[in-house]
Amino acid sequence: MLTTFGRTTDFIVHRKDLSQCKFVSAEIETDLKPGQVLLKVDKFALTANNISYALIGEALGYWDFFPVAEKTWGRIPAWGFAEVVRSKKDSVVEGDRVFGFVPMSTNFILQPDAVSQEGFIDTSPHRSKFSPLYNQYQLLKHNPLYVPEHEDLWALFWPLFMSAFVLSEFLNENNFFGAQAILISSASSKTAIGLAFLLSQKRSSECQVIGLTSSGNLSSVENLGYYSQVLTYDQMQLLPNNLSLVYVDIAGDGDVLSNLYYYFHNIRYSCLLGATHRKRRSSLEINSMLPDPRPIFFFAPEEIQKRVQQLGVNDFHKSFGHSWSQFLLSISQWIQIVSGTGKIIVEKTYLDILAGYLRPNQGYMLSLNSELGCPKLTAKG
């Protein structure tokens, strides 16, 4: 007979209609297989990035990280912190705290291998098809970059900032394609903010970093001070149409993209990164109708792998760590962390983020493991 270790709660969403969501609960078996560990999810960040994981979940397999019994439903992966509560793996002990991909759940099971001071890889068979980046878990007790007080900023920004970091390196290496401006849509997103910060440090004084955002987010993005100029989507025509530019498409908005290609005559490079404007015609839909240079999809996990192979893990992390520390100092002045615990808060926050009702200078950290057992939402910073 199996022994059980309390109950797990999972937040699941309908794969074909992301506005349908619910909680399911099951008993947690403590009879782990040899090599497995059971973790308690302490907290996770929720941003538009997670919604994008769900949107491309079928195409790129994001639903398969944390499978659920009902096939039409799924758990969206999130970046967060978890603690080992049971271990059948020698080198991973109860109480170890890790950072990595977690489900929006109270608990989950991993099968660690290649354990080192830095962390381990999950080798659960259903995850073997994914980029190693997504299967890596950082063990925090020996991590020199880990500062417990920065956990929330870490979960909210670290993966997005690393994507921005490799994109900025790519642009830098290509001498910004000789452009006078880097134009970034969804300038209020955390990914764009990280990129604007990095470009503001690196770019030559002749190359401007211009943000495009919604009118409601304009002043907040201007206050960051990372962009040379911030415009709303309908103010693009204030720029000269012969401006040579690189377009970084984080909104994934096909209408913005087609206006841009219609208006500007000197696009030097165009890359598609995100899809925050999920209710609009997507950039992918109009890609084939555009003149050259057509947008090229930039997939950060692949680029990170490439750079790690080129530089070696240590050198890559050294140069990333330097930029990351500077960014943390700067962004902590601007962002307000909103922490929420419990089912009601998790569901409401998810639906708000899905609908785009979030302030750019707020970052949501959530948990289903509530010691108090009652829902609460608190802001700090």
Ligand SMILES: NC(=O)c1ccc[n+]([C@@H]2O[C@H](COP(=O)([O-])OP(=O)(O)OC[C@H]3O[C@@H](n4cnc5c(N)ncnc54)[C@H](OP(=O)(O)O)[C@@H]3O)[C@@H](O)[C@H]2O)c1
């Ligand atoms: N390709 C890659 O490898 C890669 C890597 C990292 C991130 N990304 C993608 O980059 C995107 C940004 O992610 P993030 O987590 O940084 O975003 P975030 O911080 O949550 O950004 C939210 C912003 O997106 C826009 N937005 C969000 N929901 C919306 C809605 N329902 N309707 C209209 N606008 C909405 C708004 O920006 P505006 O008002 O400024 O438009 C909002 O301020 C995601 O699509 C993510 O998957 C891709």
